[in-house]
Amino acid sequence: MDVFLESGYREQYNNCYDESLKLFQCDYEEQYLHTTYGKTYVLQFGDRTKPPLVLLHGMTMSSVMWYPNVKAWTEHYAVYAIDIIGDIGKSMASEVILQKEEAVDWLKETVDQLGLKRFLLAGHSIGGYISLRFSLAYQDRVEKLALFAPAAAFHRLHWRFFYYSFPGLLFQTEKWVDRAFRSLSAEGLPFAPGYREFILAGYHHALPRLRLYPLRIEPEELVTLKVPVLLMIGELEVIYPAQQAIEYAKQYVPNIQCILVQGANHTFTIERADLVNERTLAFLLNN
Template identity: 30%
Template sequence: MIFKTEAGQRRIMRRYEEILASWPVPAERHQVPSTAGETFVLVSGPEDAPPLVLLHGSGSNAAMWAGDVESWAKRFRVYAIDMIGEPGLSAPSRPPLDSAAYADWLDDVLDHFGLDSVAIVGASLGGWLGLDYATRRSRRVERLALLCPGGVGRQKYGFLFKVALYRPFGQWGMRRSIKAVAGVDPRATPEVADYLTLMFTHFLPRRDRLPLFSDEALRGLTMPVRVIVGERDAMFDSRDTARRIGRTVPHAEVTVLPGVAHSIIGQTEPILEFLTR
């Protein structure tokens, strides 16, 4: 069970359906069979364009990319995947993170669409997934763009104190937690804050630590790599991420955004520029 209640699950799914109904570009919905259960994939962009796979963060779904897809779908066939075990339309299964299960699952999804190799954009947990796949299946990843990826820099836990501190204060406390952890300001982006508040009111996030990639695994990333992190990320040590990527993947482009927290926005065009070189 990945939701606190069935009623809460229905509320999240209703809101997700509203977002999908107002998707900014024409899109196809696919339910793809896999070894880990059915996987929902939202596909948009020209059929003959190069494939781009989008992997969202924890506590989210394909809705995360609503602000980016209009630009990216002009140049790519975009596959926005709902990760298994997250609050989307894919199976609730959560295989062990320290296994090949997620790479096997993504193999199933790509094989379903006949995709031999793809570019990947991943954020947070999706960044970890993109890295996991690229380290295990390097021949299938042409380019890799990562926003605040897990599995590289030291994982932080100090934010849990703030979450516990705000928990007794209902919706107000949840919004304060989201601002403290993700850096999402309800005054600046109220729709995003509302959506995250709905998610984390009713969804049970993963509790297990993200496995760290070894230096050896990171050195195996021979494809072009772009990494963007926020200086004030409360979940991952961004300086540590930048140092490790710089040391093990010297050809990678790494940007540390000053004053930015875990939630990274406004990178649609920089990522598109990297993907289309």
């Protein structure tokens, strides 16, 4: 069930993963947690006595995508970055996740094993969708929720997302993977030296086992959400119309703060890291 078809490719990827952790420029601890759905890999940054902040990454980007954000956030929080089970990363699935209920159950098992009773939660893209679904199911567990361009959730996915993204997963060549990530970026390939190579290593001979397809969440569910929410979407978002998604969220989510990031696309958490770090902390720290 591993995303890598041969153990040799898994070893190469893990070595590349370990090397990329230098990008965080801060100390970390790592662990594997055994869940019903397989082994879940967790990175922990900062002082464990501080309030916990849980992070879920975007599809195929792994927890390494948070390298421009974590150092700023650990000034106030103990940060737990979780590799989503079944996606390209260090987590290793034993079951294929198809339904939202399974994704929520996997996350609950993971945070339970971490001993996190109540925590702050943030997610990007598919990680944002799972975070929102978890928050709807377990509102007593989530203190605040930060969403960065959550997949679907507030608008169905646009055809352009599939047009640019699927060839990268299908052909797995440098050309097609670069094409996919350029479509998600407002600045070409904005990644730090080493991260692009890490992404390419992830696509090489890998097949994601996460088969969860995110759908727009209906108004009757969203109106029940009592958790304070920060929603940030890039003005040039390719996976759906940014303004329409924001208007939908404003209409139905009771306690939400929305930010349209000017001149940004899907990977703005990396490209506009200073803004994301500042606005996220302002939201999380505001009582």
